[in-house]
Amino acid sequence: MITYENLHDTLSFYSIDCRQSYYISSGNPIFDFPETPFRMDYYALCICTAGEINIEIDKQKYHINAHCFLIAAPSTIVKFLETSEDFKMKLLFFDKNFLIKNISDPFIIEKMNLFSSGSYNIVRTNEKNSVLLQNLLDYLKKKSRKQGKFTEEIVRTIIFNLLLETADIIEQENSSAFEKEEGKKDIYLKFSSLIRDNIRKDRTVQFYADQLFVSNKYLIEVIKKACGKTPHQVIDETLLKEAYMLLGNPDITISEIAFELQFNSASAFGRFFKKQTSLSPSEYRSRENILS
Incomplete structure (x- = not known):
């Protein structure tokens, strides 16, 4: 039995060599998943675009379908259980140190209040919000392919935009006096x-x-x-x-x-x-x- 202890190992399961500080998926159908739990070593934003999946996160089971998204911090433990044949998702992985480079506040991500369950959050939103995030992911993938003088800063800015839009969607769903x-x-x-x-x-x-x-x-x-x-x-x-x-x-x-x-x-x-x-x-x- 193989244990995927981090994201690098998990992506290697799909023959993806992720040595960069971020990775953006293609959104193509996925037909095979690791059988064992693995621990995230990056931050992750995953959006279900079609079909459905049953997943276990930190020993809690969830059912996710189209327009649901998962936002997770490093240390989150994930296990894939079963998916429908038409399941598709778009996702982004990124390293916090990459994102906060040249940022004075090291807790900028935490202050966005993204993680209601400690290290992750699953949000069921509408098609409009889902498409907004998907379009930003598509734009991010397009820009990341162009290697220019300011590519890294452009990518960093788009990821910040994605997180702020995600935080805004979560804020719409949840607000409290605290x-x-x-x-x-x-x-x-x-x-x-x-x-x-x-x-x-x-x-x-x-x-x-x-x-x-x-x-x-x-x-x-x-x-x-x-x-x-x-x-x-x-x-x-x-x-x-x-x-x-x-x-x-x-x-x-x-x-x-x-x-x-x-x-x-x-x-x-x-x-x-x-x-x-x-x-x-x-x-x-x-x-x-x-x-x-």
């Missing part, structure tokens, strides 16, 4: 980003509070208001995602996974995993037929 509290929203967005970057290094609430220059109590208040969970619960959920990803690779032992995730022992990792899922790591692997 979004108007800019200071608290910034803390929540930075907290989410810091967890994605540091989950394998540190999972204490104090670490993230220190990074954000706020007290534990204030961080708990902000995060609970933003998503209805405590910082500790968000940290555990993110850690569980990492565990699922590593357990999907049969070449890595459970002891190695425990070490990678900074647990004191395999048994400590096993207790954490069973508390979250009601299964031991080995039982999960057996259930999912992940055999070495």
Whole structure:
């Protein structure tokens, strides 16, 4: 069994050598998909243009059809389940460092409020909005093919435009009083980003509070208001995602996974995993037929 741990590996499944900081798809029909889950290592915008697909994202199952789109951040874990024969999608992958080059605010993407589920968002919109995004993707692909002095800046500008249009569509669908509290929203967005970057290094609430220059109590208040969970619960959920990803690779032992995730022992990792899922790591692997 092959585990696709990142986007480069997944695109290589389709004989696509993606060494650039971005990739724009053709929108042609897709007939074959990786069977195993994989973790995004780029940002992604995927628009279903025809047919339908059943997909699992961070262990949650979704049904997506025409004019739905997925916007996802790095660390999102995706598994394709089944598609209709006429399924088509247009997509864009890009690296954040490419996008924010020469931009003073490193949290510009997070501030667009694109990810309602932590690291991704699935939006069901109308044909008009879908066509708008598709046309921008087509324009982006056309411009990316022309290698000129300002091609990189043009591509970067179009991607920003795409994200802002996407954020505007999401804003139309969802608005809340919390979004108007800019200071608290910034803390929540930075907290989410810091967890994605540091989950394998540190999972204490104090670490993230220190990074954000706020007290534990204030961080708990902000995060609970933003998503209805405590910082500790968000940290555990993110850690569980990492565990699922590593357990999907049969070449890595459970002891190695425990070490990678900074647990004191395999048994400590096993207790954490069973508390979250009601299964031991080995039982999960057996259930999912992940055999070495």
